[in-house]
Amino acid sequence: MNTVSGLKATGYNFAYLDEQTKRMIRRAILKAIAIPGYQVPFASREMPMPYGWGTGGVQVTASILGKADVLKVIDQGSDDTTNAVSIRKFFEKTAGVRTTTHTGEATIVQTRHRIPERPLRADQILVYQVPIPEPLRYLEPRETETRKMHGLRDYGLMHVKLYEDIARHGHIATTYAYPVEVAGRYVMDPSPIPKFDNPKMDMSPALQLFGAGREKRIYAVPPYTHVRSLDFEDHPFEVQRFSRPCALCGAEDAYLDEILLDDRGQRMFACSDTDYCEERRASGHTGLQGDAA
Amino acid sequence: MSAKPLLDVTGLTKFYGQRLGCEDVSFDLFEGDVLAVVGESGSGKSTLLGLLAGELEPTAGHIDYRQQNDETVELGSLDEGARRALMRTEWGFVRQDPREGLRMAVTAGGNVGERLMAKGDRHYGQIRQRAGDWLEKVEIEAQRIDETPRSFSGGMRQRLQIARNLVTHPRLVLMDEPTSGLDVSVQARLLDLIRGLVTDLGLAVVIVTHDLAVARILSHRIMVMRRGRVIEQGLTDQVLDDPADAYTQLLVASVLAA
Numbered sequence: 001m002n003t004v005s006g007l008k009a010t011g012y013n014f015a016y017l018d019e020q021t022k023r024m025i026r027r028a029i030l031k032a033i034a035i036p037g038y039q040v041p042f043a044s045r046e047m048p049m050p051y052g053w054g055t056g057g058v059q060v061t062a063s064i065l066g067k068a069d070v071l072k073v074i075d076q077g078s079d080d081t082t083n084a085v086s087i088r089k090f091f092e093k094t095a096g097v098r099t100t101t102h103t104g105e106a107t108i109v110q111t112r113h114r115i116p117e118r119p120l121r122a123d124q125i126l127v128y129q130v131p132i133p134e135p136l137r138y139l140e141p142r143e144t145e146t147r148k149m150h151g152l153r154d155y156g157l158m159h160v161k162l163y164e165d166i167a168r169h170g171h172i173a174t175t176y177a178y179p180v181e182v183a184g185r186y187v188m189d190p191s192p193i194p195k196f197d198n199p200k201m202d203m204s205p206a207l208q209l210f211g212a213g214r215e216k217r218i219y220a221v222p223p224y225t226h227v228r229s230l231d232f233e234d235h236p237f238e239v240q241r242f243s244r245p246c247a248l249c250g251a252e253d254a255y256l257d258e259i260l261l262d263d264r265g266q267r268m269f270a271c272s273d274t275d276y277c278e279e280r281r282a283s284g285h286t287g288l289q290g291d292a293a
Numbered sequence: 294m295s296a297k298p299l300l301d302v303t304g305l306t307k308f309y310g311q312r313l314g315c316e317d318v319s320f321d322l323f324e325g326d327v328l329a330v331v332g333e334s335g336s337g338k339s340t341l342l343g344l345l346a347g348e349l350e351p352t353a354g355h356i357d358y359r360q361q362n363d364e365t366v367e368l369g370s371l372d373e374g375a376r377r378a379l380m381r382t383e384w385g386f387v388r389q390d391p392r393e394g395l396r397m398a399v400t401a402g403g404n405v406g407e408r409l410m411a412k413g414d415r416h417y418g419q420i421r422q423r424a425g426d427w428l429e430k431v432e433i434e435a436q437r438i439d440e441t442p443r444s445f446s447g448g449m450r451q452r453l454q455i456a457r458n459l460v461t462h463p464r465l466v467l468m469d470e471p472t473s474g475l476d477v478s479v480q481a482r483l484l485d486l487i488r489g490l491v492t493d494l495g496l497a498v499v500i501v502t503h504d505l506a507v508a509r510i511l512s513h514r515i516m517v518m519r520r521g522r523v524i525e526q527g528l529t530d531q532v533l534d535d536p537a538d539a540y541t542q543l544l545v546a547s548v549l550a551a
């Protein structure tokens with residue numbers, strides 16, 4: 001992202017966005033918090049990075065960021081993918097805030113595709129990057145109609161999608177972006193996190209904010225709010241289970257990625273949340289391949 | 294059965310700007326009644342059906358509907374949520390083009406199950422069972438439950454649309470030219486099926502058709518429309534055998550001639 005590294009230390013406001021834009025976005029955020037799970041339209045700005053790089057999340061983070069904040073940015077659970085590194089550098093440069101890879105140290109965590117394994121606290125905010133905010137779009141492409149469905153709490157269609165899953169695959173095959181009902185009212189797309197992470201959203205002490213840049217929507221789950229994954233009585237919601245613990249740190253409660261070790265097809269399963277894995281190893285936990293770290 | 298009508302339509306009028314859709318349409322419909330609305334293209338049949346379904350805003354007139362709980366409501370006074378709920382529990386709408394009345398990307402089972410899920414059913418096995426029962430009732434083989442209607446013939450799509458509407462046991466079904474565009478033999482089979490279901494379930498039906506033969510087979514009463522106005526209505530056999538209005542006489546004669 002040359003545009004980001006090309007930014008000079010002058011000529012832009014703290015955290016890049018001008019104060020008027022931030023106020024506009026904060027108003028949208030406040031409305032979103034007041035109506036949990038409701039998609040609030042906002043005037044998304046051009047950011048010096050392409051859509052799909054998390055411009056919605058970046059605008060939300062920029063609008064809530066203060067000088068004393070400590071920022072962590074993850075992508076698929078990792079702090080060092082190109083996407084995570086670019087966004088972290090962007091805020092180091094434009095806001096001069098401290099950044100960290102440790103979930104426990106961060107006051108704001110911006111994320112793409114994961115919720116950290118370490119439980120979040122009330123003094124932390126989780127900002128999600130959202131590609132498609134509308135959970136009903138899969139079966140109803142008309143925006144006028146989906147808005148009406150939300151307005152009337154007319155959510156039968158969401159279950160049609162789950163019905164189709166079971167009819168075609170024998171079980172609810174949706175494993176990412178698994179739809180949830182927030183505070184008993186709005187149905188929400190939790191962004192493409194694995195459904196493994198869905199239970200972490202429920203009654204979380206941390207504020208959760210969702211930003212969709214291209215689609216110009218912000219939504220939120222306030223702290224200590226019920227978030228329920230949709231399901232059928234005879235096909236209840238279940239999280240993925242892994243048949244083995246993390247090969248590096250031995251964790252049995254974490255979401256694992258399959259990692260290729262060599263070109264002969266050797267593979268291992270290890271924590272997708274690299275910070276969680278490293279902290280566990282630092283405190284003495286080890287898996288079968290713990291020395292590989 | 295109550296002596297009061299299910300549907301009481303009075304002075305229903307629709308202008309599209311300056312253009313007349315239909316004007317001053319009034320009729321009663323009782324439980325189990327089948328009313329055919331006939332007339333040539335552009336006579337206002339679809340407009341009338343759109344008004345009844347609450348999809349068009351009337352310029353004048355009102356529609357009183359006696360609900361399951363015997364309470365009568367004026368449809369125009371319902372908010373959209375209440376109207377939608379009514380439409381998918383007590384009412385049904387079988388559209389001329391099944392692609393508009395079905396979800397083409399959703400399996401037959403999902404299409405039939407949608408209304409059940411919309412009204413709150415949350416047991417997959419039961420929803421599937423009822424969808425399967427309904428497919429059987431409309432003569433679609435059980436093993437096609439997981440196919441989408443894209444692979445269905447025109448007649449099958451129409452039968453699926455009927456199952457999708459009837460699964461919640463509505464009391465009133467609107468049908469817009471349900472048999473048009475089908476081969477004659479397919480039409481005959483579909484008409485037979487509709488007639489059987491209507492009788493078995495005691496449905497009240499408003500069916501729009503330009504085909505007097507369809508009206509003759511299905512309906513007890515008939516309403517003849519021309520240029521947006523009702524020009525004659527009465528018992529189907531009486532009107533078709535002995536039309537009072539000159540235009541109706543012409544319609545009947547042209548059918549006989551054809």
Ligand SMILES: Nc1ncnc2c1ncn2[C@@H]1O[C@H](COP(=O)(O)OP(=O)(O)O)[C@@H](O)[C@H]1O
Pocket residue numbers: 309312313314315332333334335336337338339340341
């Ligand atoms: N959306 C519309 N806008 C303007 N005029 C319309 C519209 N729909 C129907 N009309 C007019 O209303 C009249 C009745 O049409 P319609 O109800 O479709 O008749 P039918 O179903 O009997 O063919 C026609 O003159 C038609 O051109």
Ligand SMILES: [Mg+2]
Pocket residue numbers: 338339340
């Ligand atoms: Mg028509």
